[in-house]
Amino acid sequence: MIVIKAQGLTKVYNPDTVPVHALRSVDLEVHQGEFTAIVGPSGSGKTTLLNILGGLDRPTAGKVWINGTDISTLSENKLIDFRRDHIGFVFQSYNLIPVLTARENAEFVMLLQKWPRAERLARTEQLLREVGLADKMDYRPSQLSGGQQQRVAVVRALAPKPRFILADEPTANLDSVSTRNLLDIMARLNEEERVTFLFSTHDQRVIERARRVVTLEDGKIVADETFDR
Amino acid sequence: MIFRIAWRNIWRSPLRSWVVIVAIAMGVWAVIFLMGFSIGMGNSYVVSAIRLEVSHIQLHHPEYLKDFDVRYYIERADTLAREVAQEAGVRHVSPRTLVHGMVATARGSRALRVRGIDPQAEAAISQLDAKLVEGAYLPQGKRHAIYMGKKLAERLGVRLRSRVVLTFQDIDGHITSAAFRVAGLFDTNNNAFEESTALVRREVLNEILGYTGIAHEVAVLLDDAALADTVAARLQARFPQLDVQTYVQRSPEIRLFESQISTSVYIIMVIVMLGLIFGIINTMLMAVLERVRELGMLMAIGMNRFRIFAMIVLETVMLGVVGTPMGIALGAVMIQWFQIHGLDLSHYAQEGLAEFGISAIIYPDVYPGMYVELAIAVFITAMLGSIYPALKAIHLRPVEALRKI
Numbered sequence: 001m002i003v004i005k006a007q008g009l010t011k012v013y014n015p016d017t018v019p020v021h022a023l024r025s026v027d028l029e030v031h032q033g034e035f036t037a038i039v040g041p042s043g044s045g046k047t048t049l050l051n052i053l054g055g056l057d058r059p060t061a062g063k064v065w066i067n068g069t070d071i072s073t074l075s076e077n078k079l080i081d082f083r084r085d086h087i088g089f090v091f092q093s094y095n096l097i098p099v100l101t102a103r104e105n106a107e108f109v110m111l112l113q114k115w116p117r118a119e120r121l122a123r124t125e126q127l128l129r130e131v132g133l134a135d136k137m138d139y140r141p142s143q144l145s146g147g148q149q150q151r152v153a154v155v156r157a158l159a160p161k162p163r164f165i166l167a168d169e170p171t172a173n174l175d176s177v178s179t180r181n182l183l184d185i186m187a188r189l190n191e192e193e194r195v196t197f198l199f200s201t202h203d204q205r206v207i208e209r210a211r212r213v214v215t216l217e218d219g220k221i222v223a224d225e226t227f228d229r
Numbered sequence: 230m231i232f233r234i235a236w237r238n239i240w241r242s243p244l245r246s247w248v249v250i251v252a253i254a255m256g257v258w259a260v261i262f263l264m265g266f267s268i269g270m271g272n273s274y275v276v277s278a279i280r281l282e283v284s285h286i287q288l289h290h291p292e293y294l295k296d297f298d299v300r301y302y303i304e305r306a307d308t309l310a311r312e313v314a315q316e317a318g319v320r321h322v323s324p325r326t327l328v329h330g331m332v333a334t335a336r337g338s339r340a341l342r343v344r345g346i347d348p349q350a351e352a353a354i355s356q357l358d359a360k361l362v363e364g365a366y367l368p369q370g371k372r373h374a375i376y377m378g379k380k381l382a383e384r385l386g387v388r389l390r391s392r393v394v395l396t397f398q399d400i401d402g403h404i405t406s407a408a409f410r411v412a413g414l415f416d417t418n419n420n421a422f423e424e425s426t427a428l429v430r431r432e433v434l435n436e437i438l439g440y441t442g443i444a445h446e447v448a449v450l451l452d453d454a455a456l457a458d459t460v461a462a463r464l465q466a467r468f469p470q471l472d473v474q475t476y477v478q479r480s481p482e483i484r485l486f487e488s489q490i491s492t493s494v495y496i497i498m499v500i501v502m503l504g505l506i507f508g509i510i511n512t513m514l515m516a517v518l519e520r521v522r523e524l525g526m527l528m529a530i531g532m533n534r535f536r537i538f539a540m541i542v543l544e545t546v547m548l549g550v551v552g553t554p555m556g557i558a559l560g561a562v563m564i565q566w567f568q569i570h571g572l573d574l575s576h577y578a579q580e581g582l583a584e585f586g587i588s589a590i591i592y593p594d595v596y597p598g599m600y601v602e603l604a605i606a607v608f609i610t611a612m613l614g615s616i617y618p619a620l621k622a623i624h625l626r627p628v629e630a631l632r633k634i
Contacts, residue, residue, distance in 0.1 A: 080534070
């Protein structure tokens with residue numbers, strides 16, 4: 001089943017002054033349960049592609065369908081609701097809410113979706129336990145290490161059961177042990193929850209764990225490889 | 230959750246939040262103090278005018294107020310006073326015989342308004358017996374005693390027991406004179422009254438005028454000034470041959486003074502709130518601009534603009550919710566203290582205030598509803614102050630906000 005479909009995605013920054021072509025007619029399909037890495041050198045358009053696929057940015061040309069919905073036709077407000085209900089985000093610098101505890105951060109999107117309290121708490125605690133943060137649930141982000149914060153971010157993205165999770169350089173600020181732990185967790189959740197992961201990275205350790213690697217160069221897909229891992 | 234985030238957000242920068250909270254508290258305190266002071270000053274003026282001059286209601290011959298001609302008197306004024314005293318809501322009644330004339334001494338003469346009174350009845354209304362500073366208040370047995378203001382005595386160059394001659398027109402139109410001896414001096418903190426009015430016994434003045442039992446004015450003090458219109462209407466219906474007027478009709482400047490005070494109180498409130506609003510905008514704008522990335526993240530993961538807007542407004546309102554009770558408590562305690570001890574301005578403005586009939590000791594007063602009005606004003610101010618920062622927040626584009634360092 002196709003979760004994401006992009007057709008003819010083009011993104012030009014500063015079209016009227018100094019045009020910068022970040023994406024040049026990119027076509028991409030991502031299926032349910034994939035564990036896909038988008039790789040490429042800096043400036044190749046990885047983050048731009050992820051932002052457009054996640055509805056955070058709009059393409060200059062082309063269209064994106066998420067679960068069959070053309071998100072380029074949605075208003076800004078509808079797009080926010082769409083992101084809330086269908087997409088999980090993991091950012092390079094964690095971006096947790098500093099005034100909330102790990103548990104409160106993890107359940108935040110579920111709260112926005114109005115999950116019943118009992119279900120919300122049960123799922124949050126279960127996931128936090130699964131990622132090894134059972135004893136850190138009531139800690140605030142400032143009391144957690146970078147790896148622990150990123151695990152909370154993964155739980156926050158995953159908890160409301162989105163169609164897919166977009167992760168922009170999720171391991172860029174992590175040491176090797178934290179990176180390995182995080183990848184183990186993401187791979188396991190991908191298996192167990194059948195959630196689709198799409199992440200941008202140039203971290204070789206991440207690329208080695210991906211079952212599909214899409215390579216971007218100068219805004220174009222130059223390679224799309226699948227691995228049996 | 231929005232409440233929780235908003236509450237915790239305001240304590241992310243405790244110093245900055247406390248600066249705004251203290252500013253709100255001080256603003257509220259300042260408004261309460263200024264309101265209390267203005268109302269206290271207004272009360273002093275109104276009470277002085279009512280007590281010394283116009284009382285709550287006055288009854289006259291219908292022609293008397295046109296040019297204060299002594300021929301237009303009320304007959305059997307004592308009976309009338311007794312009947313008026315029976316009316317519900319009436320506390321005290323004082324019949325007055327009034328003449329305008331000259332007072333002469335060895336040093337010179339001055340125009341004077343002479344009020345012939347029954348000492349006990351008049352004291353209950355004007356409380357002039359309590360203003361005595363020298364001598365006695367129209368003592369028993371001294372028929373030709375005169376009770377005058379200290380300032381008038383100074384101007385006339387007279388002292389206690391000095392002899393003065395009053396000259397005025399009697400009811401038949403003849404010029405008549407009578408000698409009186411200064412029995413007592415009063416100090417009212419109302420220069421205009423003190424320099425223009427002297428009191429003698431009514432029965433003596435009536436004898437000089439050649440008529441007994443008459444009065445030109447019956448002054449009525451009520452239990453509550455708010456009853457003035459109702460009681461005046463009842464009295465007018467009961468005594469249609471007389472002219473019955475309330476203190477507002479007799480002295481429209483009292484109403485003007487009251488309305489000016491109330492207007493100035495609201496102007497003060499608006500000015501203080503305007504000052505506050507800019508402080509709030511500044512603080513909340515800083516709070517938004519230093520959280521651009523976080524706000525972008527919240528929008529990215531699905532917090533809609535309404536919730537972001539509400540969160541910023543809530544944070545601002547919470548600052549007011551903390552600051553306002555502090556300011557109200559501080560202001561209320563201060564008002565209570567000054568209501569007991571008074572705010573003594575005698576070293577700074579005694580003469581100036583006395584010219585307007587205002588006491589140099591002000592007893593600030595606020596009506597309870599004012600605290601509610603003030604709380605609502607701060608709430609509205611906080612809401613207004615939060616609009617610009619909140620709009621700034623919701624107009625962020627997540628993809629750009631997330632790139633901010």
